[in-house]
Amino acid sequence: MQASRLNRRAFLRAAIAAAAAAGTSVACNRNQTPWRFFTLNEARALAAIADQIIPPDQDPGAAWAGVVNYIDHQLCGPFQNLQKTYREGLAAVDQTSRSLHGNPFADLDSQKQISLLLALEQGHVPATIWQQRSSGEFFRLVLDHTMQGYYGDPRHGGNREGVSWKMLAIPYPPIRGRVRFNPPKRELTSRSR
């Protein structure tokens, strides 16, 4: 028994080591937040950016729809190689915001947030903060991912409850085969061979 328990312990240790080695990233699931990759501050900044890209009105906005969750999820999967971009990019956004308005991005009022995002998009930002990367490129990346998270399939962690599809009045869940519900009027027959 003793031997087998040791074996199991050894196996577990090896398994953990293997998982760490094969793991997607050191950042995934290692921090003290509900997120896989983001820190609380990063998630807060991203939610604020996403909510300006797709703001809440009569329909929920990007943050409610889970866009941050979508991006967080993908950063530990297909978007792994973008972890550094997000870490540094979001920090630079907050730094830009602090240098211009004295507060992090999420604490600005809506007008200031919009004008800051416009400045990022067009590259009118302090060069000292955006030396390493283009603010326009970073903004367009977040923009694209926000659209994916809001309008894409809920199985990837965004588009909560199919909110965008309901908004567009397209069937949710998607209808499997319209002819099953509206049979064609004229009967079709195969031509003789």
Next chain:
Amino acid sequence: MALKHVNAIVVGAGAGGGIVANELAQAGLSVVLLERGKWYTPFDDRKDDLRNQRTCVLGNSFGPDEERNPRVYADSRGREQVVQSNHWAYSNNAACVGGGTLSYGAMAWRFMEKDFRLRSTYGTVEGSTLEDWPISYSDLEPYYQKAEWEIGVSGDDSNNIFRAPRRRQLPMPPLPHPREHQILKPAAERLGLHPFDIPMLRNSVPYNGRGACMRCRWCVGFACEVNAKCGTQNTVIPKAISTGNCDLRTECIAKEILTDDRGRARAVAYFDSSNRLQEQSADLVVVSCAAVESARLLLNSPSRLFPNGLGNRHDWVGRNLQGHAYTGAVGLFEQETYDDLGPGASIAICDFNHNNPGFVAGGLLANEFIRLPYQLASRGGQGTPRWGAAHKDFMRRYYRRSISVMGPMQEMPVFEARVQLDPKVKDYWGIPVARLSGHRHQNDLLGTNFMAAKAESWLREAGATTILRSGPISLDGPSGGQHQAGTCRMGNDPQTSVVDKHCRLHDADNVYVIDGSVHVTNGGFNPVLTIMAIAYYASENLVKTWKGTHGRA
């Protein structure tokens, strides 16, 4: 353990290879069909709008997998990048049994007579290796017909006055018209155009033992979950296997064609599904891996006689990489255009395939397949809001009130647009990967601008209040994409082509290339039915000249 010798190895179970394997197996040859991907069934299908073959921001659903299959892309300014299979520059075509035919939109076009005689029709074009095909439309006509009836095509092109003559009508009628068709048809007629029902490799009625389309809209980029879309994976490949002569081996990566002292193929070395290196000997080898990978396999098969790759004595393998320059416009309407009826694409015109002012050739225009919400949201056409409240309003207002008219523009072949072996980058199996480089021809830009304007005027006549134009195409970098073609050109002169008019290598009489690679020019049409017709045509000749194992002169 040595594998049992067979008559033929077909590398690649796509549109071309699937048909060749069946034709050879039916004729009694023993065939090994190698496929680098898996065999998916309709039940494996997932309608995932972010992970499919068309929109692959989270990856491809039918391969090749992103990690193990890199390529190198170099634009005309020499900027290089290593790209994964879900990057636009990769020129991906699905890696699975059926190849592109599992997840395609399934338009089934015959090229026009002039498409085989572009050089005779338009003369030489500077900066292009434009040439006539060594075969004509009438040579291929019986095989187009065979493909239409054996694989299964629905539609009705009788209103297309520009079409080449056909001896037999299509086996299945078109599907009933969706709302976009009803809006676009009278508008086209008012403009004096000639709209008709797109021929599609899709069952509109039960055919060939499979049911009819259920009209779910999830066509292009996806597998059909009711198996109504016709590809080689649900037609000829099962038939080939049922002869008992065809051994389909999936997840097998061809490494090299091995040749004997005389430069003839004797075997194919490949990595099997357990990544073990195998050597399969055969009397003949058929390369059907699509334009990028077919060229790569030949280039990866050097020998003493052909140190630059099999069939590459005159440096033509991998040259003239082409695809289609896609162009068109999206029209925004006041009325609802959306009816959730698949497959979406339904109406087309061929008025602008030829005889256009100021440029060579042209292409068809047709309404588009499914436009997923993310695709419209990220389109960012000129004049649309990019983000914010205005963008959200735009989506709410126009997602159900938009029609997209697009078309493939016939590209001019360019000698410098090519597939090479990358000197540094290797794939998971240690095989040098394809390096795509070069540029497009100026004519592609002129043609797409013209066609985009025609798409726009059609949409305006149909009642569109706003037009979102596609921006001008970039001529930087080579073309390719899913419609990749041209890298093993068919021709009579061994100095300026790779295969003869029966798809046999000039340099090795038991090696054939049978896929889009042999296209001299790629038509202003989706190329799959032409690939299928060539596969039937070349197989027939192959079987006719087959003299038994080791018995050839």
